[in-house]
Amino acid sequence: MLKLVKTNSENKDFILLVKQLDAYLKITDGDEHDFYNQFNTTNSLKHVVVAYLNEEPIACGAIKAFSKNKVEVKRMFSSKKARNKGIATKVLKALEDWALALNYKAMVLETGIRQTEAVAFYKKNKYTSIPNYGQYIGVENSLCFQKIIKE
Template sequence: MIKLVRTNSDHPDFMALVKQLDAYLAIIDGEDHAFYDQFNKIDKIKHVVVAYFNNQPTACGAIKEYLPNTMEVKRMYTSTASRGKGMATQVLTELENWAAELGYQKCVLETGKRQEDAVALYQKNGYLLIPNYGQYATITNSVCFEKALS
């Protein structure tokens, strides 16, 4: 059974999952990891979702305001052993619902081109490719997406 918990970045299970995420990204991103890492600090994030499978923390994600009408999806991760069970989609949907409840009209996000599973997840969930934004505007290994919230 999957249980979703809304919390913040101080939650110990979120912090533990983010450590796993950072270790994974250090391998995937290689020498680009230090650049991306500077934009992935987790202190003071107010909107975090942690997914539990059989009471074990297995997936997470967060949103933070990017523009007054836009939330940015950050720190999406599913533990390696738990992939393929739909948890990432459930976390993402919960984050989108939360953003909509807070009055935001869309979500944006950045992921790496090398993260093919992440790209597929976002496309499967209705995210559309947009020009790279903000600090990612000139980064060729990044891809950015956007989704209007209903």
């Protein structure tokens, strides 16, 4: 049975999943991993969702304030067991609903050009490409996306 749990970045299962994510990104990001990793700290994330399948943590994601009206999606990850089952979409939808409840109007995120599965996932979930923002301006291997969740 699938269960989604709202928590924070101190959750031990979230920490475990993020370690798996970082191991994957270290391979796909290659020499650029240290650059990206500096923006992916998980300390003090207050809005984290962890997905459990039969009590096993299999997917996660988080949001953090980006501006007055926007949150940034952080640390989205699905273990191999969770892929192609719609679980990541459920985690993302839970984060969108949480952002709405907090009165945010849009979600933004950055992913790498080499994370082709992630790019396809966000497009499938109606995120649209935007110019690179913040620390990602001018970074050729970064892709930024946005979704308006409230008009």
